[in-house]
Amino acid sequence: MALLGAQPLQAQNESGSAPHIRATLLAEGPTQPGQTVTMAVLMQPEAGWHGYWTNPGDAGLPLSLDWSLPAGAKAGDLQFPVPQTLVLQGLMNHVYEQAYAVLVPVTVPTDAQPGSTLPVSAKAQWLACTNQICVPERASLMGTIAVGDGPKDARFAAWRAALPARLDQQGKFEATPTGLALAIPFPATARIADPHFFIAGQGVIDYAAPQAFARQGDWLIVTLARAKGAMAEHPQSISGVLALGPGAGGLAITAVPGAVPKGGTPIGGSGQAAFSWRTLVLAMLGALAGGLVLNIMPCVFPILSLKAMALARGNSRHAQAEGLAYSAGVILACLALGAALLALRAGGAQVGWAFQLQNPGVVALLVLLATAITANFAGLYELPGLSVSRSGASAGTVGGAFGTGLLAAFVATPCTGPFMAAAMGVALVLPPVAGLAVFAALGLGLALPFLLIGFVPPLRRILPRPGPWMDRFRRAMAVPMGLTVAALLWLAWRQGGLGLMGAALALAVALLIVLVMAERQRRQGRTVLAWLAPLAIALIAAALLGAPRLAAKPATQSEGLPGTQPFSQAALDRARASGKPVFLYFTADWCLSCKVNESVAIDRDTTAKAFAKAGVQVIVGDWTRADPAITTFLTAQGAAGVPLYLWYAPGAATPTKLPQVLTPQTLPDLAAGAKQDG
Incomplete structure (x- = not known):
């Protein structure tokens, strides 16, 4: 009976009939006495029915709750997810046509006994409608809150991510002859598609009237029509909520009277900025420079051994053909990754740059690729395009150069460097064709050094002559590639625990056995492709599909600086409200440039002492695995990936975006300046 009572109970309509929107009261998990737990009212409409936002629009009624709580308990305000628009017969409605969860913080009494279970209930009322009829519904919702320790309901992370993110500074509004002009702080590089502003106050604007949007620097200007029959006075x-587009989430906005910037670039019907050749050219130049810098970024080091072997073959008569093939592979891979990113975001997925490395299956696949390259460099087998004969002559092929380019871009692109971050942010704002042009420019920048070697003879003549040393060099390059395998296995452990790491390691060992067997067969003059290809496909399928299923709970993340808190919008709000400086940074275990910055500038005694002296609060967002809340925040900041470093000075309306390459003195100097200002 105790176990049964701990489960959430679904609501029954008090009229006795089955409701068209089924409501269920759930608790996120156990909590300690005096602490707050998040409750959810899960609303599940039947097909064709919908519920309403807190301001339903021209018609409708939102969910309301009348709580019955234990003595000393307290329920907070209802938190609604970002709504949708629905226009019927010229009336604008703010609705939810799919299942949605309304979250409510509930504070447990301080005298609650650990191990006990607290009953909670609420009388709920809402309006369920189709496009033709509406039915008022009500029910008694019942649930329980366990006091103590225990697991959390994983569904709450997605429900919390569906809430609008609170904007960290106020907007401005002013009266116009026809209504209101609203200025919302919004980075110029942040993507927005099909925006709509849902006003919380009723009777102020005409909900069904078209809303005009324009971009003026880091401001989004919204023109709203006055409600029919509304007085000229406006609220204080x-x-x-500013909805950013289908599946892209939204921002919770508060605006006060003030001057609204004039003019701006109108946003098209798709919500994208009007096309500008100047913007495209600047973005492509930035991407080209970013691709060049990627050649020396630490996150690209595993691929440099591949390039070194290719460059050593620069005197080959096929140098130009290999240069073109390598460049084609790099550019094609960047285009494919860019197209996938744009398509996923257009479909509503909360993903960002380097999204592929947030998939445990892709990490397992990279373990296989790095293992194959390491074995080739060590001489265990010959791989066309990468192998060098013992005489030092080139064994390179155009196909091998193309494959090397594909792999180079796939492994190199997860990190962002100087110039690249802004270019990628613009690529997500531009129309799809223009955005793909930016991704192609990134690939060209990454491939440009190798392309120049192929087409500029003086550069090829600088390289050493081919000889037996190349075979020794290749074997030496097996060491960094072997370290890459170890790093990828470590990443697998961080993402999915020992289960994922063990699966990836087993697949790598199986691949080594297959490759050694294939090499023996090849040396005996036997054909190996007929059985090698199916085995390779099976291993790849096991990596992409099977390995993630064996993943256990991810490993505990490192704490970083003393007192570091994990990122959440609530944690950021509390830190900023404290009146102390806040350092917020976003990182990932697969981003080597992030880890270099942490080693060089963040996780240092000098930084820790400077932060402690200035009272700096540190918040870290770990993006190793997909996190919709972090993706939404990055998008709002105009960032397409990590690293991202933000410094919130006490009382400042907006954060200072720090460079993506930090020095040992960057953070201590900021902390010292904040202490002096204080």
């Missing part, structure tokens, strides 16, 4: 503040 305006709040609401």
Whole structure:
């Protein structure tokens, strides 16, 4: 009976009939006495029915709750997810046509006994509608809160991510002859598609009237029509939700009276900025420079051994053909990754740059690739395009150069460097064809050094002559590639625990056995492709599909600096409200440039002492695995990937975006300046 009572109970409509929107009361998990737990009212409409946002629009009624709580318990305000628009017969409605969760913080009494279970209930009322009829519904919701320790309901992370992110500075609004002009702080590089502003106050604007949007620097200008019959007076503040587009989430906005910037670039019907050749050219130049810098970024080091072997073959008569093939492979891979990113975001997925490395299956696949390259460099087998004969002559092929380019881009692109971050942010704002041009420019920058070697004879003549040393060099390059395998296995452990790491290691060993067997067969003059290809496909399928299923709970993340808190919008709000400086940074275990910055500038005694003296609060967002809340925040900041470093000075309305390459003195100097200002 105790176990049964701990489960959430679904609501029954008090009229006795089955509701068209089924409501269920859930607790995120156990909590300690005096602490707050998040409750959810899960609303599940039947097909064709919908519920309403807190301001339903021209018609409708939102969910309301009348709580019955234990003595000393307290329920907070209802938190609604970002709504959708629905226009019927000229009336604008703010609705939810799919299942949605309304979250409510509930504080447990301080005298609650650990190990006990607290009953909670609420009388709920809502309106369920189709496009033709509406039915008022009500029910008694019942649930329980366990006091103590225990696991959390994993569904709450997605429900919390569906809430609008609170903007960290106020907007401005002013009256116009026809209504209101609203200025919302919004980075110029941040993507927005099909925006709509849902105002919380009723009777202020005409909900069904078209909303005009324009971009003016780091401001989004919204023109709203006055409600029919509304008075000329306007409220002292305006709040609401800016929806960024289908599946892209939204921002919770508060605006006060103030001057709204004039003019701006109108946003097209798709919500994208009007096309500009100047913007495209600047973005492509930035991407080209970013691709060049990637050649020396630490995150690209595993691929440099591949390039070194290719460059050593620069005197080959096929140098130009290999240069073109390598460049084609790099550019094609960047285009493919860019197209996948744009398509996923257009479909509503919360993904960003380097999204492929957030998939445990892709990490397992990279373990196989790095293992194959390491074995080739060590001489265990010959791989066309990468192998060098013992005489030192080139064994390179155009196909091998193309494959090397594909792999180089796939492994190199997860990190962002100088110039690249802004270019990638613009690529997500531009129309799809223009955005793909930016991704192609990134690939060209990454391939440009090798392309120049192929087409500029003086550069090829600088390289050493081919000879037996090349075979020794290749074997030496097996060491960094072997370290790459170890790093990828470590990443697998960080992402999915020992289960994922063990699966990836087993697949790598199986691949080594297959490659050694294939090499023996090849040396005996036997054909190996007929059985090698199916085995390779099976191993790849096991990596992509099977390995993630064996993943256990991810390993505990390192704490970083003393007192570091994991990122959440609530944690950031509390830290900023404290009046102390805040350092917020986003990282990932697969981003080597992030790890270099942490070693060089963040996780240092001098930084820790400077932060402690200035009272700096540190928050870290770990993006090793996909996190919709982090992706939403990065998008709002105009960032397409990590690293991202933000410094919030006390009382500052907006954060200072720090460079992506930190020095040992960057953070201590900021902390010292903040202490002096204080």
